[in-house]
Amino acid sequence: xxxxxxxxxxxxxxxxxxxxxxxxxxxxxxxxxxxxxxxxxxxxxxxxxxxxxxxxxxxxxxxxxxxxxxxxxxxxxxxxxxxxxxxxxxxxxxxxxxxx
Amino acid sequence: xxxxxxxxxxxxxxxxxxxxxxxxxxxxxxxxxxxxxxxxxxxxxxxxxxxxxxxxxxxxxxxxxxxxxxxxxxxxxxxxxxxxxxxxxxxxxxxxxxxxxxxxxxxxxxxxxxxxxxxxxxxxxxxxxxxxxxxxxxxxxxxxxxxxxxxxxxxxxxxxxxxxxxxxxxxxxxxxxxxxxxxxxxxxxxxxxxxxxxxxxxxxxxxxxxxxxxxxxxxxxxxxxxxxxxxxxxxxxxxxxxxxxxxxxxxxxxxxxxxxxxxxxxxxxxxxxxxxxxxxxxxxxxxxxxxxxxxxxxxxxxxxxxxxxxxxxxxxxxxxxxxxxxxxxxxxxxxxxxxxxxxxxxxxxxxxxxxxxxxxxxxxxxxxxxxxxxxxxxxxxxxxxxxxxxxxxxxxxxxxxxxxxxxxxxxxxxxxxxxxxxxxxxxxxxxxxxxxxxxxxxxxxxxxxxxxxxxxxxxxxxxxxxxxxxxxxxxxxxxxx
Numbered sequence: 239x240x241x242x243x244x245x246x247x248x249x250x251x252x253x254x255x256x257x258x259x260x261x262x263x264x265x266x267x268x269x270x271x272x273x274x275x276x277x278x279x280x281x282x283x284x285x286x287x288x289x290x291x292x293x294x295x296x297x298x299x300x301x302x303x304x305x306x307x308x309x310x311x312x313x314x315x316x317x318x319x320x321x322x323x324x325x326x327x328x329x330x331x332x333x334x335x336x337x338x
Numbered sequence: 339x340x341x342x343x344x345x346x347x348x349x350x351x352x353x354x355x356x357x358x359x360x361x362x363x364x365x366x367x368x369x370x371x372x373x374x375x376x377x378x379x380x381x382x383x384x385x386x387x388x389x390x391x392x393x394x395x396x397x398x399x400x401x402x403x404x405x406x407x408x409x410x411x412x413x414x415x416x417x418x419x420x421x422x423x424x425x426x427x428x429x430x431x432x433x434x435x436x437x438x439x440x441x442x443x444x445x446x447x448x449x450x451x452x453x454x455x456x457x458x459x460x461x462x463x464x465x466x467x468x469x470x471x472x473x474x475x476x477x478x479x480x481x482x483x484x485x486x487x488x489x490x491x492x493x494x495x496x497x498x499x500x501x502x503x504x505x506x507x508x509x510x511x512x513x514x515x516x517x518x519x520x521x522x523x524x525x526x527x528x529x530x531x532x533x534x535x536x537x538x539x540x541x542x543x544x545x546x547x548x549x550x551x552x553x554x555x556x557x558x559x560x561x562x563x564x565x566x567x568x569x570x571x572x573x574x575x576x577x578x579x580x581x582x583x584x585x586x587x588x589x590x591x592x593x594x595x596x597x598x599x600x601x602x603x604x605x606x607x608x609x610x611x612x613x614x615x616x617x618x619x620x621x622x623x624x625x626x627x628x629x630x631x632x633x634x635x636x637x638x639x640x641x642x643x644x645x646x647x648x649x650x651x652x653x654x655x656x657x658x659x660x661x662x663x664x665x666x667x668x669x670x671x672x673x674x675x676x677x678x679x680x681x682x683x684x685x686x687x688x689x690x691x692x693x694x695x696x697x698x699x700x701x702x703x704x705x706x707x708x709x710x711x712x713x714x715x716x717x718x719x720x721x722x723x724x725x726x727x728x729x730x731x732x733x734x735x736x737x738x739x740x741x742x743x744x745x746x747x748x749x750x751x752x753x754x755x756x757x758x759x760x761x762x763x764x765x766x767x768x769x770x771x772x773x774x775x776x777x778x779x780x781x782x783x784x785x786x787x788x789x790x791x792x793x794x795x796x797x798x799x800x801x802x803x804x805x806x807x808x809x810x811x812x813x814x815x816x817x818x819x
Contacts, residue, residue, distance in 0.1 A: 269757070
């Protein structure tokens with residue numbers, strides 16, 4: 239790492255960005271889902287959300303399994319469950335968050 | 339995989355370093371501590387004529403080179419063929435894998451590629467996938483000859499670690515005939531999600547760099563310097579902005595040192611960035627420009643699109659509907675690490691992009707794909723001045739992630755391979771920028787990355803995929819006659 243890394247840190251002007259309690263993965267390729275979910279859970283936990291919903295669609299369950307896999311390894315995640323009928327059913331996963 | 343501490347030692351398969359297997363002068367029968375790389379090599383047990391250590395047969399299997407057919411094995415990893423059945427390494431049945439035509443449904447308003455000569459396409463064939471288990475969850479891969487033995491190796495980034503712990507990468511050494519040896523694993527930055535090969539410290543050897551999600555979204559790049567003996571030094575990290583999603587290497591400021599461009603995601607309603615990291619030639623980076631890159635930029639490609647001798651960047655952004663659609667954006671390079679005013683390209687939607695000369699006119703073209711609401715793909719044929727002809731639509735059967743360019747059927751024309759969820763779709767090129775119908779090749783259960791590389795040295799590009807769902811790397815040898 240460079241000696242002057244603090245000066246070189248990208249985006250030193252970064253400000254707090256809005257984060258919703260829902261992440262919709264419909265517009266993303268599976269390739270990007272692990273990174274998106276991990277980063278989203280980071281931000282949601284930092285913002286103090288205790289529960290978030292990730293919409294992965296019903297389909298064959300590939301994206302749902304990726305979401306569950308990432309959530310299982312995230313230190314802020316308490317547990318996960320499929321959404322109820324009024325919140326997307328098996329096309330969405332509810333993730334309960336605590337402090338990382 | 340164990341979430342090991344940063345300085346843990348790893349075992350390096352002797353096939354990566356001939357001295358350790360061949361009774362070379364340096365190992366003296368014991369472990370060899372290579373210092374910076376924290377690699378511990380096994381003793382010269384792989385050619386002592388007895389079955390010892392973890393060998394499955396005499397001097398092969400386990401941490402030694404894989405066994406030839408007929409030798410004893412415990413798993414496919416012990417076998418050169420990749421197949422262990424009944425405790426014996428078995429020959430791979432080199433069948434022409436079922437290659438089917440997926441007609442798909444044309445979408446959008448782009449003119450469709452014409453379809454071309456179906457008779458020629460029927461020659462395309464790939465052997466059944468050979469599965470390699472790295473004891474990891476691969477989310478990206480890079481194929482190159484890292485140890486200088488003229489056989490391509492495969493490096494993967496591993497998504498299996500706890501998200502606040504050091505991540506890992508694994509290296510499968512190529513052992514010939516398209517087979518891979520036992521993977522060796524070491525630590526890199528936190529949450530590696532992409533991996534590239536390049537000489538980042540200007541020592542003439544190919545290094546690795548992982549793109550890391552980092553802790554709490556603070557991304558980084560981790561350079562793993564090739565130590566020249568088949569191993570890599572401990573990771574050297576540089577910050578890479580928040581939520582990095584994709585990256586590409588190139589010498590953007592023409593100083594002879596490799597730089598990186600990183601696409602950084604942001605939440606809905608906030609512009610993502612392209613972060614330029616200028617290489618110091620020692621494996622470190624200084625932050626350069628941070629360019630607005632649209633909403634949810636997920637991938638970036640580098641090429642001299644406008645023919646001025648300076649590398650340009652093309653970013654693919656997923657968009658943020660209904661406010662902003664998915665797009666491709668061109669950032670013309672100034673040759674000094676800065677970039678001129680960006681231009682949105684006339685592609686209908688794109689969240690993955692790759693650059694190359696698709697029609698053989700010497701000008702850079704783009705191939706792109708988008709996932710939703712239905713899978714779409716297309717090409718933009720470059721005019722050599724930074725502008726493009728109207729996009730040509732390609733029909734693909736599923737949502738695409740990575741795109742590889744190669745001449746798979748040996749006709750001298752560039753073909754396209756799209757990585758999808760469980761298949762790879764190959765579209766043979768007609769040489770004029772149009773492509774034949776997609777042929778789907780079954781390749782895994784949940785693919786996240788793809789490379790086209792001549793793994794068996796027969797002059798034909800093979801396919802290598804990172805199978806996240808099966809925790810595997812699959813090699814599909816090109817058996818096109």
